[in-house]
Structures are given as structure tokens and as C-alpha cells.
Amino acid sequence: xxxxxxxxxxxxxxxxxxxxxxxxxxxxxxxxxxxxxxxxxxxxxxxxxxxxxxxxxxxxxxxxxxxxxxxxxxxxxxxxxxxxxxxxxxxxxxxxxxxxxxxxxxxxxxxxxxxxxxxxxxxxxxxxxxxxxxxxxxxxxxxxxxxxxxxxxxxxxxxxxxxxxxxxxxxxxxxxxxxxxxxxxxxxxxxxxxxxxxxxxxxxxxxxxxxxxxxxxxxxxxxxxxxxxxxxxxxxxxxxxxxxxxxxxxxxxxxxxxxxxxxxxxxxxxxxxxxxxxxxxxxxxxxxxxxxxxxxxxxxxxxxxxxxxxxxxxxxxxxxxxxxxxxxxxxxxxxxxxxxxxxxxxxxxxxxxxxxxxxxxxxxxxxxxxxxxxxxxxxxxxxxxxxxxxxxxxxxxxxxxx
Ligand SMILES: Nc1ncnc2c1ncn2[C@@H]1O[C@H](COP(=O)(O)OP(=O)(O)OP(=O)(O)O)[C@@H](O)[C@H]1O
Ligand SMILES: [Mg+2]
Numbered sequence: 001x002x003x004x005x006x007x008x009x010x011x012x013x014x015x016x017x018x019x020x021x022x023x024x025x026x027x028x029x030x031x032x033x034x035x036x037x038x039x040x041x042x043x044x045x046x047x048x049x050x051x052x053x054x055x056x057x058x059x060x061x062x063x064x065x066x067x068x069x070x071x072x073x074x075x076x077x078x079x080x081x082x083x084x085x086x087x088x089x090x091x092x093x094x095x096x097x098x099x100x101x102x103x104x105x106x107x108x109x110x111x112x113x114x115x116x117x118x119x120x121x122x123x124x125x126x127x128x129x130x131x132x133x134x135x136x137x138x139x140x141x142x143x144x145x146x147x148x149x150x151x152x153x154x155x156x157x158x159x160x161x162x163x164x165x166x167x168x169x170x171x172x173x174x175x176x177x178x179x180x181x182x183x184x185x186x187x188x189x190x191x192x193x194x195x196x197x198x199x200x201x202x203x204x205x206x207x208x209x210x211x212x213x214x215x216x217x218x219x220x221x222x223x224x225x226x227x228x229x230x231x232x233x234x235x236x237x238x239x240x241x242x243x244x245x246x247x248x249x250x251x252x253x254x255x256x257x258x259x260x261x262x263x264x265x266x267x268x269x270x271x272x273x274x275x276x277x278x279x280x281x282x283x284x285x286x287x288x289x290x291x292x293x294x295x296x297x298x299x300x301x302x303x304x305x306x307x308x309x310x311x312x313x314x315x316x317x318x319x320x321x322x323x324x325x326x327x328x329x330x331x332x333x334x335x336x337x338x339x340x341x342x343x344x345x346x347x348x349x350x351x352x353x354x355x356x357x358x359x360x361x362x363x364x365x366x367x368x369x370x371x372x373x374x375x376x377x378x379x380x381x382x383x384x385x386x387x388x389x390x391x392x393x394x395x396x397x398x399x400x401x402x
Contacts, residue, residue, distance in 0.1 A: 011097040013047060021045040031078075031097060035071055051080055051095060059084035059093070068100065077104035132358055150228055150262045154221030161218045168211060171202040231255035244366070244390055246279035249287065249321055250312060256291040257310070264299045268308050275313035277321075281390045286362045290370075293355035294323040294382045300346065301327025301380060317388050318368075324381035330374040339370075359384075367391060 005012045011028035013021055024032075024044035035050075036042040055065040059082040066081045079100045085092040178198055182191035199205075257270065264270070280287075298308045306326040313320055330338060337343045339360045344353030356370075363370050367387050374380035 011044075011047065011095075013044060013095040013097070015048065015093040015095060017091050017093075019048070021048060028097070031099060034099065035076065047097060048095065050078060050097075051082060055080065055082050056084075058082075061086065068104065076101045128361065131354070132361070147228060147232060147259060147262065151225050154224045158218045158221040161214045161221075165211070165214055168207045168214075171204070171207060175199065175202055175204065228258060231258045242283070244281045244283055246281050247284040247287070248277075249280050249282075249284075249319060249386075250274060250277050252284045252288045253291050253310060253312070253321055256288045257295060260292055260295045260299070263296065264308070267302055267305050268299055269306075271307055271309045273309065273311040275311065277312045277319055278314060278388055280319045280386050280388050282366050282386060287366070287384075287386070290359040290362050290384055291321070291323070293359045294384070297355060297382075298323050298325035298327060298380070300350070301325050301329075303328065306379075314388070315385075318385050319388050320383050320385045322381055322383040324379060326379040329376035329378050330372070330380055331376050335372060335374060338372075 005014075005023070005025040008025055008027060011031040012023075012025045013028050014023040016022045021044065024047075028044040028047060029041075032042045032044040032047055036046065050069060050071065052067075052069065055067065059065040063086050064081065064083050066079075068077055068079050070077055077100050079098050081096040083092075083094055083096070175198060178195060182188050182195055185191060257264075295308070302308075302325055308326075309322075309324040311322045311324070334345070339356050340353075341357040342353040343357075344351040346353075360370060363384055363386070367390060369385050371383040371385060372380065373383070
């Protein structure tokens, strides 16, 4: 039995009831020598001093104690197992020790790397959030010029209509005054011819026909400006810390189309095949950004003149919105790369290659996907598929950050 202990590859120390050492094996002596290099042939009983008092106590009650301890000078880590008989059993107590310094170092190195990775991941997540924001700000900046133009147009004709209205009102007042003069004269009937001449001179018939049109046109202009301002407000609404809400994707798509319309209107005809669309739990301002990137890409894919087909629908518990263009299409070998950040085939200054990467992330965050169907020369269809309801755990504000 004692011979067997001597060939064991861990240090074994048999302990007497008074706490002394009754036997130690070869490995125990080697371990004692390792821990006390300055003492020639150190007593292996010194190893027992490494065992914490609590370990003896626990082993006395439970039969065993297992743990790792550092030597007093912190130079080595030992794995210590104390085995003991418990009350009622014949006395038996022994300690098994092994030097696990290398393993502990590896584990702590692994832990350190894990912590570092965790920190890097958090930083990356933060950077991504910033990227999303800056891309959003950049696209808003890029759109601002277009939107300004869109607003400028109606404001321009409302302004010119107001000038015309002012003239008309001047004429009408002059006419009312002339009528009043005629009525006050002793013989109003005699003024009929001169009144008729004045009506013709002021072109009253034309004014009567034109006035309602001017007012209608001006009202439309103001409504268009109001709508664009509303859409822009909705589009740029930053609701990062809010939880996802059931939202009207169609409203989002339409307001986004309105915002990018200035970029599209000269070359694109938009067709709409809207099917059923239930409220979809999402951050609508982010989904709007996806729509914007897809619409701008579709417009840019159309060289001269073409069509963008917008369609919506629901499929089980998923809703979808697709943007299809009759543009240049995407070659098969390129299709796998278009969602990569910074992949672009557009000239410098026209594209940064972030649009689809951002769209992909936003949709993935919503537990959805973007499906692509494209044929070079024929056009491309991007289909955004989103679950109508988010999985329970992820609908919380905490998971809203990208
Ligand atoms: N509808 C489309 N038709 C054809 N090619 C497309 C279409 N949408 C995207 N692509 C291709 O995918 C590439 C990446 O698109 P993405 O929107 O990520 O970047 P970008 O449009 O080049 O630049 P950015 O969107 O940052 O201004 C585009 O450069 C283009 O080659
Ligand atoms: Mg793009």
C-alpha cells in the first residue's frame, strides 16, 4: 500500500490523529523541496502547514475538502484535497497535493484575455452605435439639400400666389368702391355702362375663375411643406432608449419615400402593391433608415429611367416590405459582399458602402432578415422581413442599443 503511494504522481501525506505526519510519498518530498529550496531535504510535514484550518474542519464533517491555495510567498498554486473519516468511522485522514501553478497561470491568462475581449466587444458595440448615428446624421445631411429644395418649391409658388392675390384683392376693392359710388349716386342705373367697362378692364371674370385655383394651389403647397416637415421629424426621431413599439411600417415607408422623393422623381416611376400589414413591433425610425437606404440604392441603380415597385405583405407571424427596382442588378459573385461594411461599387463621394451594412444590422437587431433577389440587367428586389412581435426577452429597452 505504501509502495503504491510512492509511485502516485501527486503528493500524498498520511496524517495521525494528533495532526502529525505518519507517512509521505516521494512526490510529497519533492514538493516540499520545491517549496523550500533553501532548506536541504526539508521535512514534508511542513506541507501540512499549507492546509487551511477550515479545510481540516470541513473534511472532519463532510469527509473531504478540495480547494486551491497559494503558497505564503504567492510563488506557487497548489491543489489540495483533504480526505477524512467522519464521526463513527475508524480514524483515517490524508492529504493529496499537486502543484497546479502552470494551470492556474493559464487559467488566469485565459480569464484576462476573456475580460479583454469583453471590453473590446463593448467598445465595438459602442463604436457601432456611433457609426449608426453618424451614418444617420450623414444621410440626413445629404438629404437636407433635397428636402430644402422640396420645401422651397411650394414656398416659392405660395409666395408668388400671395402676390397675385394681393393684386386681385386690390382690383376687387376698387370695384366694390366703384359700385358703392354708383349706388350712392342719384341715378345708379346710369352708371351701368361705366361699371361694366370697369369690370372688363379689371378682368373680373378671369379673377373669379383664377382665385379659387390660386387658393387651392397655395393650400396644397402649405400642406406639402407641413407633410415634409412632419416626415422629417418622424424620420429623425431618435428613440434609442425607448422599447420597440407596434408601428405602422407603411406610414414609415411612405414618409421615407416622401423624404427621398427629390432624388427619385426625375427618373423613377413608383408603383405600389400594398398588401395587408399589421402593426410591427420595432423602432420605426431605424426601420425608416433601412427603407431610405434601399430606396436610395434603388434610385442609384437606375441609370436613366425606370420603375421602383414597393410592396408589403404578411406571411404567418412575419411582415415584409420589398423595394424592387428595374435597375442594373447585382452580379451573383458580388451579391455575397454587398452587406459588408465599406463595400461599394460607386465612385468616391457617391457611396461609402455603409448603407446596406447598417440596414443589415438594424434588421438583425429586430430579429428579421433582408432577402435579395437580383438579376444583372433586369433589376433587384430587396425584401425586409420582420417578426410582427419581438421575442419576449428582447423587447426591453436594455437590448435596444446596437
Ligand atoms: N438596388 C441595387 N441595385 C444594384 N446594386 C446595388 C443595389 N443596392 C446595393 N447595390 C450594390 O451594393 C453596394 C453596397 O451598397 P450600400 O448601400 O451598402 O453602399 P453604397 O450605396 O455603395 O454607399 P452608401 O449607401 O454608403 O452611400 C453598392 O455599391 C452597389 O454595388
Ligand atoms: Mg447605399
